Amino acid sequence: MKNKxxxxxxxxxxxxxxxxxxxxxxxxxxxxxxxxxxxxxTEQNDSTDTNDTSNDSDENQSDSNEPKKGGTMVFGVDSxxxxxxxWAFYGIVTDADIISLFDEGLIEYDENLKPQPNLATWETxxxxxxxFKFKEGVKWHNGDELTxxxxxxxxxxxxxPDYDGPRYANVQTIEGAEAYRNGEAxxxxxxxxxxxxxxxxxxxxxxxxxxxxxxxYPMNRTAFEGIPVAEMSGSDPVRRNPVGLGPYKVENIIxxxxxxxxxxxxxxxxxxxxxxxxxxxVDRSSxxxxxxxxxxxxxxxHPSMGPQVEKMNNADLVTYPGLAYYYVGFKLGKFxxxxxxxxxxxxxxxxxxxxxAMYYAIDRETWIxxxxxxxxxxxxxxxxxxxxxxxxxxxxxxxxxxxEKAKQLLDEAGYVDVxxxxxxxxxxxxxxxxxxxHYDVGDPxxxxxxxxxxxxxxxxxxxxxxxxxxxxxxxxxIEKDNPEIEVFYGGWGTGADPDPSALWKSDALWxxxxxxxxxxxxxxxxxxxxxxxxxxxxxxxxxxxxxxxxVNEDLPMLYITELEETVAVSKRMGGMEFxxxxxxxxVEWYIxx
Amino acid sequence: xxxxTLRRILGMIPxxxxxxxxxxxxALAMPGDPFSGEIxxxxxxxxxxxxxxxxxxxxxxxxVQYGRWITNFVQGDFGKSTRYKMPVSDLIxxxxxxxxxxxxxxxxxxxxxxxxxxxYAGRRxxxxxxxxxxxxxxxxxxxxxxxxxxxxxxLFSFQLGWIPFQGSVDITLEKGTLDYWIxxxxxxxxxxxxxxxxxxxxxxxxxxxxxxxNSRKDFxxxxxxxxxxxxxxxxxxxxxxxxxxxxxxxxxxxxxxxxGAIITEAIFTYPGIGQLFLSSVTNxxxxxxxxxxxxxxxxxxxxxLIADILYGVVDPxxxxx
Numbered sequence: 001m002k003n004k005x006x007x008x009x010x011x012x013x014x015x016x017x018x019x020x021x022x023x024x025x026x027x028x029x030x031x032x033x034x035x036x037x038x039x040x041x042t043e044q045n046d047s048t049d050t051n052d053t054s055n056d057s058d059e060n061q062s063d064s065n066e067p068k069k070g071g072t073m074v075f076g077v078d079s080x081x082x083x084x085x086x087w088a089f090y091g092i093v094t095d096a097d098i099i100s101l102f103d104e105g106l107i108e109y110d111e112n113l114k115p116q117p118n119l120a121t122w123e124t125x126x127x128x129x130x131x132f133k134f135k136e137g138v139k140w141h142n143g144d145e146l147t148x149x150x151x152x153x154x155x156x157x158x159x160x161p162d163y164d165g166p167r168y169a170n171v172q173t174i175e176g177a178e179a180y181r182n183g184e185a186x187x188x189x190x191x192x193x194x195x196x197x198x199x200x201x202x203x204x205x206x207x208x209x210x211x212x213x214x215x216x217y218p219m220n221r222t223a224f225e226g227i228p229v230a231e232m233s234g235s236d237p238v239r240r241n242p243v244g245l246g247p248y249k250v251e252n253i254i255x256x257x258x259x260x261x262x263x264x265x266x267x268x269x270x271x272x273x274x275x276x277x278x279x280x281x282v283d284r285s286s287x288x289x290x291x292x293x294x295x296x297x298x299x300x301x302h303p304s305m306g307p308q309v310e311k312m313n314n315a316d317l318v319t320y321p322g323l324a325y326y327y328v329g330f331k332l333g334k335f336x337x338x339x340x341x342x343x344x345x346x347x348x349x350x351x352x353x354x355x356x357a358m359y360y361a362i363d364r365e366t367w368i369x370x371x372x373x374x375x376x377x378x379x380x381x382x383x384x385x386x387x388x389x390x391x392x393x394x395x396x397x398x399x400x401x402x403x404e405k406a407k408q409l410l411d412e413a414g415y416v417d418v419x420x421x422x423x424x425x426x427x428x429x430x431x432x433x434x435x436x437x438h439y440d441v442g443d444p445x446x447x448x449x450x451x452x453x454x455x456x457x458x459x460x461x462x463x464x465x466x467x468x469x470x471x472x473x474x475x476x477x478i479e480k481d482n483p484e485i486e487v488f489y490g491g492w493g494t495g496a497d498p499d500p501s502a503l504w505k506s507d508a509l510w511x512x513x514x515x516x517x518x519x520x521x522x523x524x525x526x527x528x529x530x531x532x533x534x535x536x537x538x539x540x541x542x543x544x545x546x547x548x549x550x551v552n553e554d555l556p557m558l559y560i561t562e563l564e565e566t567v568a569v570s571k572r573m574g575g576m577e578f579x580x581x582x583x584x585x586x587v588e589w590y591i592x593x
Numbered sequence: 594x595x596x597x598t599l600r601r602i603l604g605m606i607p608x609x610x611x612x613x614x615x616x617x618x619x620a621l622a623m624p625g626d627p628f629s630g631e632i633x634x635x636x637x638x639x640x641x642x643x644x645x646x647x648x649x650x651x652x653x654x655x656x657v658q659y660g661r662w663i664t665n666f667v668q669g670d671f672g673k674s675t676r677y678k679m680p681v682s683d684l685i686x687x688x689x690x691x692x693x694x695x696x697x698x699x700x701x702x703x704x705x706x707x708x709x710x711x712x713y714a715g716r717r718x719x720x721x722x723x724x725x726x727x728x729x730x731x732x733x734x735x736x737x738x739x740x741x742x743x744x745x746x747x748l749f750s751f752q753l754g755w756i757p758f759q760g761s762v763d764i765t766l767e768k769g770t771l772d773y774w775i776x777x778x779x780x781x782x783x784x785x786x787x788x789x790x791x792x793x794x795x796x797x798x799x800x801x802x803x804x805x806x807n808s809r810k811d812f813x814x815x816x817x818x819x820x821x822x823x824x825x826x827x828x829x830x831x832x833x834x835x836x837x838x839x840x841x842x843x844x845x846x847x848x849x850x851x852x853g854a855i856i857t858e859a860i861f862t863y864p865g866i867g868q869l870f871l872s873s874v875t876n877x878x879x880x881x882x883x884x885x886x887x888x889x890x891x892x893x894x895x896x897x898l899i900a901d902i903l904y905g906v907v908d909p910x911x912x913x914x
Contacts, residue, residue, distance in 0.1 A: 257863030472625030
């Protein structure tokens, strides 16, 4: 009797448990269902998205014309900041996002990524010597007035031999920076203070991108007084009490979880409208729930979350052009890190028609819809469309999805199935297997999207094997030209300056495909040569377009997609605008409710 | 007893040394270093990476790096975090209060629940109440803490709005005020329950089974025959014997107080030692990784020692010497 009773109990428990388990399982299942459904109608979603700027203006119209004052905005970030809250020392995007709320630079970039005056204007005649004029009366959060000495202080900190941040490349080009760094000089000879608001910077030579490359963020001298450069990155003015120039100032920091910002009354460029901005770190698993509940007003979301945000009643999904492109690269050679040259060429993927065929075989539209919820578009060049040097698609091969053409190209190139096993052999009749590698961070979606690519190549008769490699090992293997890596997936971000030399020149370590084409190198050099392009952006663009035509034809990598940036903005927020250069000045933001 | 303790403490030294060698080698054998992984070409350049590797000695052979690390370590210099760019000791000191607070709360909840449920179930075995507690416990044992964490946030924070979904305190409150402490408790309570779920379940079951077993023993029959009240038999005679297996865990509980909870802390964005450890592994922040591993190893050894000593305190029959 007793046994029977306990058996019932056990059954009841099991039933209860399975219900709970089913509930969790069901949740996930419906999640994937949702994404599946939305992939079907992403076309429509997309079209609504592209009108996002109009969406924004909608918001503004509906909530009267006058921005309201007051309220607390919760600004979400989905990874833990390192806590290096200074432009000169930060290392990751999360920190940079937070800094941009309370500090700003001498120049800013407009929607075409062209520099515009912010705290200073500049003049130059020869692109070698620049004279900067600072705005007068701009105040730091601690009450000091901004002068050129704060900028000199920043430049000298970065050029200091003990400096441990990554920004020296932005100071290196100033005349005398190298000597200062080696301890041969007490100051940087190319930096000449004329008065408190005027400064002359001389570069070691004239370049077209001297200005965009230059470090333009001053540092408050009094805050860092008495702190040796070697200890600055861990010091209080960086980690606990940062002093900036922006519309909000840091009130309180709880490391690893939140930052409190309050308005700065003496801000030079308008009156901040929010009472408070609270930055909260949100674990990725709670981002959607927190948005839905109105716990956060703004957060950057992964494209795969986009459709769910679009369905929310209290938040909008805003998309804006991104600056990154994703590619499938071919290892074409081996690089020697000492002599900085490509010392060996591989011929497995040397046949251009093979690479082209692999390109035609990929249905990029479908792939992007499936794995990025459609928040991206195919790209045919290693330059994101938003960049001013981007070549128009009409000047390039667009490589549309065409498996028949792919097969035909392979036939012509001699990759045919000679032994009847269903897979193509190489022109010598030997077995040919494409070895494709993708990085693995533990996200099952990555493997799925890599598998999808191998499927496209299998479909045209190229036998493809997939290798998922742990992300740290992956990049190490790629950088060191490990023979295990043959065809690989990757992505690059591009900055305000369009120069792609660091990723494409044959003497660059990060030219991972080991693409070696003197013509391409020459064009990239010419585009930076002041004697050839002068100060004309048009001439410079023409050279870059020429270069894009070459790499679009040569295909050392298959350019797959450029993704849109996707952010979720609460419906109660007003005044937030986004462009390729990021969000607008936080001084414009307000809570409309 | 003292001699025994000293002997055990001395015995830890070679063990810690061996642990440090193994962990250091394994950590450095991990592919990559703090500067590898995905590269943002706008934010860094190859020269800087090479220079930093040289500066931090990452290009040296592994035994040279170990030698340098251990020399500094025994002198109390734990190095500087490559990720946070601040001394490791400061970093740990910054996170430790949170972790201890979470650990103590979780332990208190665990003990209160486990004793209450275990004693109830042990005294009335095979009744519906016992089965209910048993079912609850197996549920607690079966559900992984990351699932429990996500569900707790979804249910109690997003659906019911009872608890905050992230952080350790409301940043707008003034430090030290009563509201500040209430907010801290408010933030810690759910992660503490989630963290304590597993140990509550196992402690309850241990206690229950032991009480049942002891209640059939001769000394209990004698006590009953003498007319000792049932309450006293259970709460004094049996409980004292049944607590012994739990003592084994007490040593380890002290360790978990300080170790933090890797997954729970990450899900609740609760900045403690567990979260720090996780980020030091993913970012290959060797100084933090090594210091924390050594700290954890030392505490596990210490926890074992405490458990062994406590045995003797509770049960004079197994006094060591």
